[in-house]
Amino acid sequence: MTLQYNLLDEPLIRTRLIANGQPRAYSLPGLLVALVHDEIRDFPALRPHQRHPWHAFLVQLAAMALHRLGADEPFRTEGEWKAALLDLTPDHPDGAAWCLVAPHDRPAFMQAPVPNGNVDAWKNVIHAADELDMLVTSKNHDLKSARMRQAKVDDWLMALISLQTQEGFLGAGNYGISRMFGGFANRPAIGIVPKGDWGQRWKRDVRTLLANRASVVEHHGLQDKDGVGLLWLEVWSGESSRSFASLDPFYIEICRRVRLTLGDHNQAIFAITTGSKSARIAADQRNGMTGDPWTPINTVEGKALSISSRGFDYRLAAELMFGAKFTRPIAQIPVTSDGAKGLEVLAQGVTRGKGKTEGYHERRIPISPTVHKMLLQQQRDRLAKVAEERVQAIGQMAYLLRNSVITLFDGGKQRSNPSDIPESTNKKAAALIKSFEQGEDARFFNALNDEIESETPDEVHLRWLLSMAERAEVVLISAFTAGPQACEQRYRARAAALSRFHAGLRNSKALPVLANHLRQPSIDKEPAHEHA
Incomplete structure (x- = not known):
């Protein structure tokens, strides 16, 4: 099997531009440059429940790459970004770890290598991108599944990131992510959104992560140097878990054993999956307290926030904004560079239950200039x-x-x-x-x-x-x-x-x-x- 769909070189990510609403596709380095210039209005392949996983992935990835090279501001050229991303995967200079399809004994994007490349026992075959996605789509609860049989490459990309970075427990062999409180919880997100579009928020959060890296390392016992950042690079047999203490503070995880492949004559993409005997990251005792930049922590109960079917109603939203019950994540902490006008706090999350979902929730909370000033001065x-x-x-x-x-x-x-x-x-x-x-x-x-x-x-x-x-x-x-x-x-x-x-x-x-x-x-x- 040859390398296919290389995100570093091929324009596989569809967007619409702010300037004229016209479509334009980018490679991953090209997209990061466009975000620097705040040129992106939206992503046609992106479904509402995938918005935060996609934003978080782009922020964590950029922050990791910048820190590794000692940079404190985003790069401005595709060449710099490509080199930085390849530097995150030094054992794979041909870019295999950034390809959606690669030999099964090698890493592919968000897909761990299989021991000896042997997938003969992997019996679960998925032909639709949305069927691969997390529970919200895969079980017909909020969105009908298996509709994307003519999916584009970035449909698979978004589904893969959604599955690997926000899925929970779904029966024996199907473990969830570390960044949530328990397998039946969820990964809610809350953070400040400055005036502008995708790029403005992305740049703000990248700078926030870089500025708070040392604090996250200290408070959560993570690795400042040589920590594991991209969990899909290592061979995973499904038999053991990676120690939480060995991770980079900006780590991007995977929770499922999945491989994308191609049909006969390199036709349509499909996925094969199998279970595991343990979670990818050993973090059960942490109760979701992992240093996630967007997840509030319930300081009274010592666990990450998990939203109910009520979502971010005014009671919870008021507590998250101004109360003392939760420790606010770093993405929610205001800074002077936010500006005083046009600010919002964005709260997002998918409510999960035992084998079901209770909806995607999103709320935008306006921040007036005086409120912003009081928050800056910690006058809550x-x-x-x-x-x-x-x-x-x-x-x-x-x-x-x-x-x-x-x-x-x-x-x-x-x-x-x-x-x-x-x-x-x-x-x-x-x-x-x-x-x-x-x-x-x-x-x-x-x-x-x-x-x-x-x-x-x-x-x-x-x-x-x-x-x-x-x-x-x-x-x-x-x-x-x-x-x-x-x-x-x-x-x-x-x-x-x-x-x-x-x-x-x-x-x-x-x-x-x-x-x-x-x-x-x-x-x-x-x-x-x-x-x-």
């Missing part, structure tokens, strides 16, 4: 206080709305024992509360930024409370059509629900700021007109 106390007050207020409003909706659906009854409420009533109320919370979630950080930026934050906070009360009442009134319709019962149920809602708004134990405002007699401060 006020930010955390404002965020927590808002989280609690939304929770209180949702609770009040739920009780009012239940009163409506229950015909105006005031049951003393919540267990007496019919299950069907609880379910209908829960659906409405969910829609209310989703609306508040969507505006949470924009509204928070408004308060932080204002010279009269108390007034801004009060206006937000009043507008939230109005939105909650709109939800309650919209439920009238689903409540009792018989004439007398209808009026009783609606009146009781509205009465409970308005009384709750004036309860100083629940929402004291709003309650004190509404109880002032001199001005009509009702959040909305009452409806009969």
Whole structure:
């Protein structure tokens, strides 16, 4: 078998350019030059759940290559990048480790060499690129699998990186990556995105990794020199694991034994896979705390963050942004070179479970200039206080709305024992509360930024409370059509629900700021007109 599809020389990676939206394909060194100049708008082969693995790969690879050659800024020519990448694979000067297809006893891109090149016992054959991908596509949960039978080379490239750098445990012989807490967890990512496109974020994160390398080495017991960085270079029989302490801090791992090959007469690419008796990296005891530049660490529980089916909802996002529960990853730490305008925090992750997935989650959190300044100065106390007050207020409003909706659906009854409420009533109320919370979630950080930026934050906070009360009442009134319709019962149920809602708004134990405002007699401060 000869070397095929060499990423160092062949323009195999499809892109669209920022300048005119036109397509252009690059080799890997050519792509890195384009990222230096921030010329790339997007990648046609890249699927949403593959975005972070691709970004992380490009950043870790560049940082590793630059550090090895003692450079602190990205190279600006293809020749320099090609030489740097080959320098990462000195035992393979012909570029085999950067080819998608190579003899099985040699490394191929993201594919470990097989002992003696013998794959006769590898029985699992995969003909579609998306079928090779991680669980999110391979089991028909979120995306239909095996649709890419006419896949381009970079479809296989993206699927391979996705599988090898974010897959978890999937039964005996199918172990997951080291950079997550347990086999059924996930590899979430959170980091600052400066104004610009793919290249701007890439350059920022490359510099961040280089600036924090020594700290990662010290805190995680990794190798500053001569550590293993590209896990696909070594022969892997599947019988043993590589020691975590032997790794480079920017290591790019693989978790599965897979080889790409070609059909008869060098026709279409297909993959063959087999299991292993151990994980590629021995890191079970680390609980996902590996120095990953984008993964928050739960300092209370001593483990890497793993998101649930709720994704990055406003509660978790506020805690990740401003709270004390998590240690923020280095990619999330602001620096002065970020600039003050157009900044966002990007959170991404695929929720995994036992043999299933619960979706891809992505959230962009705007950072206002004042918030950025406070984060730079590590003045998180006020930010955390404002965020927590808002989280609690939304929770209180949702609770009040739920009780009012239940009163409506229950015909105006005031049951003393919540267990007496019919299950069907609880379910209908829960659906409405969910829609209310989703609306508040969507505006949470924009509204928070408004308060932080204002010279009269108390007034801004009060206006937000009043507008939230109005939105909650709109939800309650919209439920009238689903409540009792018989004439007398209808009026009783609606009146009781509205009465409970308005009384709750004036309860100083629940929402004291709003309650004190509404109880002032001199001005009509009702959040909305009452409806009969």
